[in-house]
Amino acid sequence: MPMRVTDGRMSMVNATPQSNNVFGKLNIPKPQSSTSERRTSFFGKAGTGAGGQRNSMFGTYGGAEKMKDPRPLHDKSFVQQCIKQLCEFLGDNGFPATVTVKSLQSPSTKEFLKIFEFIYSLLDPTFQMPTTKVEEEIPRMLRDLGYPFPLSKSSMYSIGAPHTWPQALGALIWLIDTVRSFNSMKSQDMLFGDFSDGVTELEDGMEYNKLFLEYCSKTYNKFMQGADTFEDEDTDYFCNLKRLYNVDEALLESQVEKHRLLMSQVERLEKESHTDRLMGQRTEKLKLQADLQNLQEYRSRMESYQNNLETKATALSEELEAANLQLESLKREQARLQHILENQKFSPADIERINRERNELQQNVNTLNRSLEEAQQLAWNEEITVGKTMERTEVKLAEYHKLARILKLIPQSAENACGHDFEIKSVSDYGPITATQIRTQIQNPLKNMLVDVEEDFSNQTNKKLTLEETVEQIKSNISEKLNDINQLKEQMRRLDEQIQRDVQEMALEEQKWAADVDSAESHKKLLEKKVMDGYEVAEEQLKAAQQQYHLVLQETKEESRMVANNLTNVISAAVNHLGIVEKHCNDQVKKMDKMNEIIREDQADLQLLKEMVENFVGRANGFQ
Template identity: 55%
Template sequence: RGRLSRATSSRMSELPMRVQGNRMSTAYTTPQSKKPSFGKLSIPKPQSVTSERRTSFFGARTSGASMPRNSTMSGFGGTEKIKDSRPLHDKSFVQQCIRQLHEFLAEHGYPGTLSTKTLQSPSTKEFVKMFEFIYRQLDPSFEMPNSKVEEEVPAILKALRYPFVLSKCSMYSVGAPHTWPQALGALVWLIDNVKIKWSLSKQELLFSDFCEDGDNMEDGAGYNKLFLDYTAETYSKFMRGGDTYDYEDDTFITKLKKFYDVDESSLSVMEEKHRILSEQLERLEKESQTDRLMTKRMERMKLQTDLKQLQNYRSSLESFKTNLENKDSELNNELENAASHLDALKHERNELQQQLQNQKFTPADVERINREKRELEQTISGLTKSLEDAEQHKWNEEIALAKVKEKAELKVSEYNKLARKLKLIPMSAENACGRDFEIRPFDCASGTMVQQKTQIQMLLTKLISDVEEENTRLANMKLTLEESSEQVNSNILDKSNDLKQLREQIRKLDEQLDCEMQELAREEEDWAGEMKSAENHQKLLEKKVNYGYDEAVQQLKAAQQQYHLVLQETNEERRTVANNLASVFTAAADHLSVTEKCLEDLHCRVQRVCSKAVEEDQAAVTKLRETLKSFVPKANSL
């Protein structure tokens, strides 16, 4: 049914009808299960699976100057080199591309290990794995060859019309700082192509009815001839002005029946069988739970992985909580000690205040003592602040030292891990040859560390020399493999450069650690000198306070003797002041009575003026009302 309906409805998709007409019946069917397609003649047959090189929807992946120009994603023609306008040497842009690559690989189930540190400078093997995983999103049947990968990847990018050049030499050291941004840009461009393909596959394409079931296309030359004749006749009639093709449709169906030997008597039986089989197929599809079971299994595996990660995170949180509890207990002990010390100081201060209250001083002595006390308090507060700043600086330096030590321990652990991978640790390892290549932690003495470092460097140097001799011997044995030997030599050169860089970084870190230790020792000596000078100053101030106290006692005795004389003079002055105040109060009372009388007269005058003004205002208001009354009738008459 679908065969004839599609064959006869192909005219409807060419041009709209000028006149409405009845289409031919679609009740006829053929016993074949394959369906013709409108675009059959323009679609080539798929290549054989056993072909040497597979193709994707982007077109053939060929390398060299004879690369085809009919790729679906082709947007850059010719062989002209285009300058890359992306800021690939900008660190922020590179980090953004790394995050985009990490998110894409993590979301789509990348089988390898993923970490931001790995993506900062991956090896050639890891780059090839990521490239193969991304390209399989475009061509699921793609398989990366085992040899000449450095030629295959640029050829694939060139076949996909990658607008920029990724050289063959850059594939030998992908993780280098000068080549990794270009390779990263190529991966991000490939990811964008994958997203474009997915977005296009989700859209409804033109003639989608004819693109369904692409595997069930007609292969017979006879059918092609019949369909071409039918199309030519209907199109010729359409060009002459016709819009109905009943005769051509009947003729085409008759020829199809003869071509496929259709038995009309078995059509009803075939339709019934088709209906029964369709119902069985729908029932089986509903009952099938294989896909759901696989989905649930995948979800269970993901949940188990998440559970392991959460358990690891919980264990790390528990260890962190234990450390915090230990620090909290230490801080509580220090706080209790400080509180007890503060209580003792408060008690001593109360005793001193009580003693000070019991003493008898003049106001001048009290002011002088308070001034000296304030000066001493300011000095003490300044010294306390400087001491706190020094302690804070010391704490910061200790934290920085701990971070540097932690980084150094991390480097040591990375070295030991690498040595284990290279089978150099323990002494019984395959490549150790009974020698100890392990670097111990930093708890031992510096002399032992230097000796251990020198010994390990000598052993590593000897091991490197042995490896180089072995490589030389193997190179002499395999002179025929020149291309492979060049690759190995280039890789060894890159690794030696990386090793030199790591050694230079370790030397710089050691120098920086020594400088920081010397600076910390100098600062501790400065702090000790400042503390000693502060203690000397405190002792000097205590001597001055005691000396001032003796002088104050002597001055108090002299002041008591002068007190009686001053008291007599004060009594006489008090009597004089009382007489003067009495005379002043009498004059003020007389002035107040005179002022009150003047105010009363002024008040009476103001009241008289206000009454006159109110009467005048009332007369004016009366006149305005009369004028209004006379104006209203005139306005109404108008």
């Protein structure tokens, strides 16, 4: 079933209060129902309404949707491992027959039935293997136990075949695991002591486990009935937890006050230093604030719930008093009517009623007389019908003799008679007593012959089923190979298209490169022409540039000297700034040391509080 409520309830269920936290960190948000759409899982159909019955997840694997076995049952190494495990299990549990790994490679149907009966008897000592329709009973018993994978009826006809034995072996391994789980659960002590209002033992969390199991059982039952919220169960659960762990409300309030003081101190420290090392403290602050808010909300809910219960109790007491008054009045009325009934005599109305009943009885007599006449007429009709039936019987008898001669069953020396007399004399020569003799004379030999024919038919059917399964497996392999071939063809087609696109792109790039080369050649010729034309101009510009170069060189030397001076000033300023930063870091380290000392003092206070709680629990155990 998909969850129709928020996951906030899981934090409530998993909040196991220990003796050292004094019930101070329970995060209990109120469950809010949602209207998510119901889905259908493989365990069965979901409920159809808020008040509808839900299907349980246990024992419902036989739905329309079957699970596929994820185990590699067709892997030879895995099958050998399962066979070895089965052989060891049978040897450890005293299997009466001798089994080896070699004999379990391809066992017969008889050996499989013995192994299945032995393993199933470990779960049910009174179990006996059925003598008929074993191929139907074994899959049914596995489904009843909750085996989640399908086991076909046809696989029971040829257990040792290579394509059917792995599935049967997987079912046996699952049955072995079920036996082991059953034995381990049976060896454990699942009982709990009675939970009272007094002091209880907290050894190994026994009482908490009992409360938790009771809570889960109640809420799951209501959930299966269609409920989405469990406020009453939550209230009882937390009341029992408080009573179990001896929650001290005054101590809890003092812890809240101390928490507030610590949080104010943490805020002050955060203002002094904004380093990342306080991120954990901030997260813890948010958690504690959320827990405090949830606890306050829970307390307000408990108070409102208590007021509602008091109001309901008052109304029920008033209704009970009114019902008692009404019951007294009804008892007095009954006594009065009983007195009138005992003292009354026959009245004219009674006489009229008696006469009316007499007339009705006379009418019944007349009706019965008419029914008798009709029955006599019916008997005469039945005699006529019997005569006609005898005639039809003679016709059927002639047809039977004709068919028996065609099948070579008559006379007694016929080919298919096998020495039996299948001839029936005239029906008028036999009485009702000799009908049994006719059945014995004809039916028993025919049954024996039918058994032989059915046995031959069953053998041929088994062979046919084996061949059909082999053909199906070959067809599945062929279909898989065809799918692989289609995928390869599709990949080849995509590669051909990609190659064509690449060829087209390369052709376009070659055209682009040829155009670029042509433009570069034309540009080169134009540049050569311009170079030759401007060579003289360039010589004149070169002379002017040399003069300009000497001027720029002098200016560059002057600027280099100024940059060196500025760089010296910057380095000295950086050294001074670095000293100031180191001093500030040392001051921050000293502040962090002071904060660590304060945190160690808080830890000492928490340790002292833990010791107080442990002493309190020890004294409570001593009183017990």
